[in-house]
Amino acid sequence: MEKLLTIALLVFGFSSINAQGYMSFYQLRDIVPQTQGLQPAFIPDNSLTISMPALNAGVLIQGDVKLQELFSRPNGQAGLTVDFDLLNSVAQAQNFLNLDITSNIFHLGLRTKYGAFSLFANARATVDFSYGKGLMEFLANGNGNSIGSTIDFAGTQMRMEAYQEVGIGYANTFLDERLTVGARAKLVTGIFHGSFADGATASLTTASDDFAWQIAVQNGTANTAGLDLLFNSDDYADDALTTYMMGNENQTLAFDLGAKFKPLKWLEIEASVNDIGSINWKEQVRNYNTADTVATFSGLNLDGLQEAGDAFQDSLGGKFNSNETREAFTTNLPTRVYLTASAYLTERDRFSLTYFQSSALDNLPANYALAFNHRFDKFVIGVLGTFRRSNNETNIGANLGTNIGPVQLYMALDNVLVLNKPEQYSKADFRFGLNLMFGYKKWSKKPKVADLDAL
Amino acid sequence: MKRFLLACLVCATITAVPSCDLKYFESTEFGDIIFDPSLAIPVGSITYTVAELFEELNEGGAVIAPNAEDVVTLTFTETLQSQSASGFLTVLDQNFGSSLASGTNLSNPPIATTISVSELYSFDLSQTGDEAYDSILFSAGSFDFTASSDIGADVDFTASFISLEDAAGQIVMNGSLPSGGAAFSQSASLVNGKGLFHLDDQGNPSSSKFLVRIEYTISVGPTNSITADQRVSFNLGINNTTFQTIYGNVGNQALNVGEQDISLDFFSTFDGGNITFADPTIRFIFDNSFGFPLGIDFQQITAVSGSGTNIPLQGAVVDNLQVVNAPTITQQGDFVRTEIEINAGNSNIADLLSSKPTRFLVNVGAESNPTNVPAAYNFIDISNILDASVEIEVPLELNINGLTAEEVVNFTSGADLSDATRLLFRVIAENELPLGGRVELQFRDGSGNVIYTVDDRPAFTAASVGLDGRTNEVAMSTVDILIPEEGIRIIENATTINVVATLSTTDAQSGASVKLFNDYELRFQLAVQADARVNLNGN
Numbered sequence: 003m004e005k006l007l008t009i010a011l012l013v014f015g016f017s018s019i020n021a022q023g024y025m026s027f028y029q030l031r032d033i034v035p036q037t038q039g040l041q042p043a044f045i046p047d048n049s050l051t052i053s054m055p056a057l058n059a060g061v062l063i064q065g066d067v068k069l070q071e072l073f074s075r076p077n078g079q080a081g082l083t084v085d086f087d088l089l090n091s092v093a094q095a096q097n098f099l100n101l102d103i104t105s106n107i108f109h110l111g112l113r114t115k116y117g118a119f120s121l122f123a124n125a126r127a128t129v130d131f132s133y134g135k136g137l138m139e140f141l142a143n144g145n146g147n148s149i150g151s152t153i154d155f156a157g158t159q160m161r162m163e164a165y166q167e168v169g170i171g172y173a174n175t176f177l178d179e180r181l182t183v184g185a186r187a188k189l190v191t192g193i194f195h196g197s198f199a200d201g202a203t204a205s206l207t208t209a210s211d212d213f214a215w216q217i218a219v220q221n222g223t224a225n226t227a228g229l230d231l232l233f234n235s236d237d238y239a240d241d242a243l244t245t246y247m248m249g250n251e252n253q254t255l256a257f258d259l260g261a262k263f264k265p266l267k268w269l270e271i272e273a274s275v276n277d278i279g280s281i282n283w284k285e286q287v288r289n290y291n292t293a294d295t296v297a298t299f300s301g302l303n304l305d306g307l308q309e310a311g312d313a314f315q316d317s318l319g320g321k322f323n324s325n326e327t328r329e330a331f332t333t334n335l336p337t338r339v340y341l342t343a344s345a346y347l348t349e350r351d352r353f354s355l356t357y358f359q360s361s362a363l364d365n366l367p368a369n370y371a372l373a374f375n376h377r378f379d380k381f382v383i384g385v386l387g388t389f390r391r392s393n394n395e396t397n398i399g400a401n402l403g404t405n406i407g408p409v410q411l412y413m414a415l416d417n418v419l420v421l422n423k424p425e426q427y428s429k430a431d432f433r434f435g436l437n438l439m440f441g442y443k444k445w446s447k448k449p450k451v452a453d454l455d456a457l
Numbered sequence: 458m459k460r461f462l463l464a465c466l467v468c469a470t471i472t473a474v475p476s477c478d479l480k481y482f483e484s485t486e487f488g489d490i491i492f493d494p495s496l497a498i499p500v501g502s503i504t505y506t507v508a509e510l511f512e513e514l515n516e517g518g519a520v521i522a523p524n525a526e527d528v529v530t531l532t533f534t535e536t537l538q539s540q541s542a543s544g545f546l547t548v549l550d551q552n553f554g555s556s557l558a559s560g561t562n563l564s565n566p567p568i569a570t571t572i573s574v575s576e577l578y579s580f581d582l583s584q585t586g587d588e589a590y591d592s593i594l595f596s597a598g599s600f601d602f603t604a605s606s607d608i609g610a611d612v613d614f615t616a617s618f619i620s621l622e623d624a625a626g627q628i629v630m631n632g633s634l635p636s637g638g639a640a641f642s643q644s645a646s647l648v649n650g651k652g653l654f655h656l657d658d659q660g661n662p663s664s665s666k667f668l669v670r671i672e673y674t675i676s677v678g679p680t681n682s683i684t685a686d687q688r689v690s691f692n693l694g695i696n697n698t699t700f701q702t703i704y705g706n707v708g709n710q711a712l713n714v715g716e717q718d719i720s721l722d723f724f725s726t727f728d729g730g731n732i733t734f735a736d737p738t739i740r741f742i743f744d745n746s747f748g749f750p751l752g753i754d755f756q757q758i759t760a761v762s763g764s765g766t767n768i769p770l771q772g773a774v775v776d777n778l779q780v781v782n783a784p785t786i787t788q789q790g791d792f793v794r795t796e797i798e799i800n801a802g803n804s805n806i807a808d809l810l811s812s813k814p815t816r817f818l819v820n821v822g823a824e825s826n827p828t829n830v831p832a833a834y835n836f837i838d839i840s841n842i843l844d845a846s847v848e849i850e851v852p853l854e855l856n857i858n859g860l861t862a863e864e865v866v867n868f869t870s871g872a873d874l875s876d877a878t879r880l881l882f883r884v885i886a887e888n889e890l891p892l893g894g895r896v897e898l899q900f901r902d903g904s905g906n907v908i909y910t911v912d913d914r915p916a917f918t919a920a921s922v923g924l925d926g927r928t929n930e931v932a933m934s935t936v937d938i939l940i941p942e943e944g945i946r947i948i949e950n951a952t953t954i955n956v957v958a959t960l961s962t963t964d965a966q967s968g969a970s971v972k973l974f975n976d977y978e979l980r981f982q983l984a985v986q987a988d989a990r991v992n993l994n995g996n
Contacts (some may be wrong), residue, residue, distance in 0.1 A: 212982050212984050213986065298501070303503070
């Protein structure tokens with residue numbers, strides 16, 4: 003039961019998108035206080051903001067395959083399936099799959115004359131997976147097509163983790179509000195982690211004559227934290243998992259930094275670097291190590307063999323020197339960088355070009371977005387196109403932020419088209435939330451010319 | 458206007474989600490996830506020595522081991538019926554009798570008169586044949602003596618049985634035969650007794666002579682009258698005896714060695730083709746503790762082929778009586794081993810084995826003191842025995858030309874093939890033997906019907922032979938066996954595989970024989986490329 007609750011928390015509780023691309027959400031800027039998680043220099047337009055707990059939710063999934071490729075429906079078959087042959091046919095030299103689920107548990111924002119303070123708590127779960135063509139070739143065709151050659155699993159990276167963060171932020175304006183600099187400091191507590199060590203790689207060479215396997219493993223270590231407690235909870239006290247999630251030794255201090263500058267009346271540039279820091283995983287650590295090995299497996303001694311399956315497994319496993327340790331390890335937080343240039347056609351109309359890069363895995367491709375937003379008095383709307391790399395489709399996104407009375411509803415999608423025939427797309431995200439917003443009038447700019455219609 | 462627009466935007470946004478086209482995911486479930494890789498797997502290797510290879514063809518009937526030359530040899534051993542001493546020889550009951558006249562006429566002498574009479578008797582022992590015993594040590598039996606008198610006066614007698622001793626020494630019996638009185642009767646046990654029959658009544662060496670001296674005195678009183686023809690009559694018998702040891706000559710008698718049916722299951726796996734052994738032997742081994750030589754007659758040794766054809770053993774070894782030696786008198790209690798070898802030089806044994814016999818019928822006759830050996834002093838103890846065994850020794854120095862061997866093995870893996878769609882078995886043979894083979898696999902259903910056949914193809918190649926008679930290379934060969942999906946579906950119903958191997962030795966056509974040395978190995982490396990279609994949902 004405890005495990006179910008934990009998984010439910012991971013899936014549903016951490017559900018305020020605050021990571022990865024979220025390019026459309028980024029465009030809501032000063033309208034929505036939670037955008038400070040992407041750019042600490044954003045200052046909301048109101049005096050006091052209180053988020054609605056558990057009502058800021060969202061998920062982002064982005065990969066290099068379309069949903070209908072990941073979950074395909076073979077001709078004449080009603081059910082969906084995972085077709086490795088299809089996945090292999092669309093696989094590139096390097097492929098990525100990213101999942102991000104984040105929850106803004108709490109946000110309190112307070113605007114001052116020259117800046118804004120914030121107090122926030124988030125929880126976040128990410129899965130980043132990268133695989134080369136070799137892995138998918140193996141899953142699709144085994145090694146039958148590679149007799150006499152080598153299947154290289156290099157490029158396979160995996161990183162999954164969940165953590166919570168509690169912090170404060172402050173942004174201040176300078177140069178008559180042309181420059182804003184913001185920073186957030188946060189205490190990050192790691193909960194779960196799983197990743198392959200840097201440089202982990204393997205290859206399988208199949209001999210052409212006797213099909214003997216030469217298996218090479220380098221840096222074969224998988225580091226985990228908290229997963230043993232999660233999956234083997236029966237081995238621990240009943241409240242061990244809850245206690246661990248509430249607080250443990252896997253803590254670090256991390257920072258988000260951002261700035262925006264308006265060199266021209268119509269031009270604004272923004273830059274932010276988020277999640278600067280590293281976690282030293284010390285508690286509930288398990289390292290699964292395989293020594294660097296080049297092993298040749300030519301099969302079993304069949305003389306008197308009884309349990310072939312067990313013997314095969316034992317013989318193959320015996321080629322490798324594996325062990326389990328509990329040594330602390332350090333991982334950098336997946337730093338996210340946003341760079342944006344915006345051109346204002348009017349004070350209410352803005353074109354933005356945004357660049358996003360995450361360091362969760364090596365060589366993760368950057369995301370780009372070209373957005374247009376129009377700001378009304380009580381809300382802002384926008385559309386944008388996002389692009390990752392040549393194999394991905396160009397997505398059309400939209401965003402909306404309102405302030406109907408003290409209640410703010412916001413919603414942002416990088417790929418609004420995913421709502422119609424989502425199977426045709428490789429990216430889907432959805433972010434929404436509710437905030438209580440107070441004190442707009444104090445900061446609203448008075449129009450220089452009376453609006454007769456309003457009167 | 459702006460509020461209306463805002464309301465429209467919010468409504469449009471809220472209604473956008475339910476108005477999505479999600480037909481791809483509607484009313485559907487995740488079906489089976491199919492994993493259909495092609496896996497090339499090094500299954501493993503198995504190495505056969507020559508002995509292990511032929512052990513596969515043997516059902517336990519033969520011992521497979523190297524001979525002195527390190528050539529692997531098949532040896533079939535059977536024990537023939539043993540001949541015991543008690544079954545070979547019994548001592549007949551002996552009964553002798555005679556009478557001794559007084560030889561004197563005397564009537565009413567005035568004074569009492571004593572007349573003495575004495576006589577040594579020699580009797581010949583009764584025999585079943587031409588035995589001649591010097592002595593017999595008895596373990597059981599009795600000696601019975603009776604005497605009576607018709608003499609008209611009282612008689613006192615003494616009977617000394619010179620040829621018979623009991624545990625206390627020579628048996629002597631005394632008694633009185635009153636005139637007109639009852640007869641005398643007495644017995645003695647022969648347990649641990651001894652019969653000494655080696656002297657005649659003149660004291661000269663002889664055999665089978667039983668000596669007894671009868672002496673009596675007649676007391677003739679004034680009232681008695683005797684005549685010369687009145688006499689004392691006596692009978693003696695040696696009855697129900699068993700012997701411990703007999704010395705002398707047991708004569709020429711038949712011994713029962715018996716008939717034996719020897720199964721040669723090794724050859725039952727062979728069918729067509731030819732196999733010729735260069736140096737097969739049949740070795741009879743006799744362990745004899747009887748104190749006399751034996752003549753052996755190989756009356757009938759016949760090879761029975763699988764088709765029922767009988768080929769009798771012929772040659773000098775059959776034509777001539779063979780001799781089994783015996784221990785001398787100084788070797789009493791010991792066994793003397795005699796080995797009689799039947800080989801290609803003294804018989805047609807090679808022809809018998811080349812017929813791929815499934816069994817040998819062995820019928821051996823034996824007799825004591827055969828006429829073709831010098832006479833020898835005999836003895837026989839009750840513990841003596843003649844053990845006989847036969848070894849059929851077949852060194853694998855042979856020529857095999859197209860010999861087919863069949864072996865049916867159980868096939869229980871049919872159910873495990875349900876996910877397979879294509880199987881490519883690769884068999885790599887590394888062969889040090891001068892013996893090559895082709896293999897055909899016949900998959901059979903439960904009724905024994907062949908439902909799928911993997912056609913005959915080379916499985917391993919014979920290595921070439923050097924001048925020293927040993928192979929001078931490791932012959933490498935690779936064979937692929939492809940079983941397509943339709944074949945796999947058929948094989949799933951198979952219960953047995955009939956493996957049909959066709960074997961030929963190096964240069965078999967030239968008739969050359971090769972030797973299969975004990976250190977030769979045949980190594981098979983097995984690999985498989987299996988195309989499988991696995992339902993990861995387990996359906």
